[in-house]
Amino acid sequence: MDAETAHRAGEMTMRAPLVWSAASIGNHANAPELRTDIAGLTLPTPLGMAAGFDKECRVIRSLLSMGFGFATAGTVTLAPRPGNPPPRVIRQPERFAILNALGFPGPGLDLAEERIARMRKAKSRMFISIAGTIEDEIIECHRRLQPHGAAIELNISSPNTSGLRVFHEPGRLRSLIEALARQKSVPLFVKLQPWPRDDGRRRDAIRLAETSISSGADGLIVANTHPVEHEGLSSMHRGGLSGAPLTDHTARMVAEIKAAIGGDGDVIACGGIFTAEDLWHMLSLGASAAQLYTAFIYEGPGLPGRINRGLLRLMRRAGVTNVRDIRGLPPV
Numbered sequence: 391m392d393a394e395t396a397h398r399a400g401e402m403t404m405r406a407p408l409v410w411s412a413a414s415i416g417n418h419a420n421a422p423e424l425r426t427d428i429a430g431l432t433l434p435t436p437l438g439m440a441a442g443f444d445k446e447c448r449v450i451r452s453l454l455s456m457g458f459g460f461a462t463a464g465t466v467t468l469a470p471r472p473g474n475p476p477p478r479v480i481r482q483p484e485r486f487a488i489l490n491a492l493g494f495p496g497p498g499l500d501l502a503e504e505r506i507a508r509m510r511k512a513k514s515r516m517f518i519s520i521a522g523t524i525e526d527e528i529i530e531c532h533r534r535l536q537p538h539g540a541a542i543e544l545n546i547s548s549p550n551t552s553g554l555r556v557f558h559e560p561g562r563l564r565s566l567i568e569a570l571a572r573q574k575s576v577p578l579f580v581k582l583q584p585w586p587r588d589d590g591r592r593r594d595a596i597r598l599a600e601t602s603i604s605s606g607a608d609g610l611i612v613a614n615t616h617p618v619e620h621e622g623l624s625s626m627h628r629g630g631l632s633g634a635p636l637t638d639h640t641a642r643m644v645a646e647i648k649a650a651i652g653g654d655g656d657v658i659a660c661g662g663i664f665t666a667e668d669l670w671h672m673l674s675l676g677a678s679a680a681q682l683y684t685a686f687i688y689e690g691p692g693l694p695g696r697i698n699r700g701l702l703r704l705m706r707r708a709g710v711t712n713v714r715d716i717r718g719l720p721p722v
């Protein structure tokens with residue numbers, strides 16, 4: 391079975407939220423030690439499902455039942471989009487990675503809004519990811535979707551949609567975020583593109599992070615998939631890498647962003663998080679929460695519960711009573 395068919399089959403089984411809510415016992419998502427605050431939101435655990443898993447905006451309740459503290463719907467775009475032609479997802483199980491060049495297939499704003507509005511019970515823990523290539527599209531998605539979610543993620547960083555890069559120009563990003571901030575009623579996060587060690591792009595990324603916060607965003611998601619080339623991908627042989635090869639980069643970028651923005655905004659770590667130790671590490675570097683996607687594909691629906699349980703065990707061993715107080719290396 392190819393990767394997309396496997397994803398669709400998995401997603402179908404998750405469309406029955408009651409089944410998963412019965413399975414929620416033992417996911418440790420209600421342990422008081424794991425409760426955390428981010429941008430004024432209180433979440434039961436700092437572990438979330440990243441954008442792109444529930445592009446169709448149908449399975450947020452099931453994800454929450456599995457033990458995620460929050461979960462992201464979308465990325466939603468104004469018009470429905472077929473995405474790039476297949477093959478556009480390649481699994482690399484030998485290194486726990488995925489390459490994707492999906493390019494935002496999705497139902498479009500009207501249908502996404504209808505489905506998201508129906509998931510009312512998940513509202514306080516649902517993030518909604520939006521994107522577009524011109525300001526008006528994004529402003530419209532933001533205006534119509536924010537009443538239905540706990541927070542909005544602005545995706546300016548998918549490597550598979552070249553038009554998003556216009557918002558890597560700080561002046562253009564600033565005016566977009568200022569426009570969103572004027573109509574904002576829930577926290578706004580900006581999802582950054584990753585940056586390599588020690589070169590000009592690092593400075594550019596940090597500048598975008600600072601611009602986002604100073605123009606009204608509440609936090610940053612660090613980061614999206616890493617741009618790579620692979621001849622098995624249809625769309626110009628280019629796509630985004632996710633999973634285990636990203637873990638160390640994510641830690642480095644979280645530390646760099648935290649050093650740049652200090653207490654002015656919250657950071658959500660995203661990229662290569664597989665274990666409770668990974669989560670501990672990101673929190674100890676200053677992230678307020680973390681998101682994962684690829685680990686869930688390899689480890690399955692028991693993963694969020696296992697990470698919650700593992701984090702609790704580490705905290706108890708270290709004598710830490712709240713995730714916000716996690717510092718240093720995890721206890722061995």
Ligand SMILES: Cc1cc2nc3c(=O)[nH]c(=O)nc-3n(C[C@H](O)[C@H](O)[C@H](O)COP(=O)(O)O)c2cc1C
Pocket residue numbers: 440441442443445464465479488490492494519545548581613614615631632633634636660661662663681682683684685
């Ligand atoms: C198949 C696939 C589709 C994705 N689609 C989106 C998307 O629509 N929007 C987005 O912001 N990120 C998307 N991502 C990126 C993830 O949200 C996340 O940033 C990235 O995969 C790194 O986290 P991970 O290593 O835990 O997977 C996608 C990732 C994958 C693997």
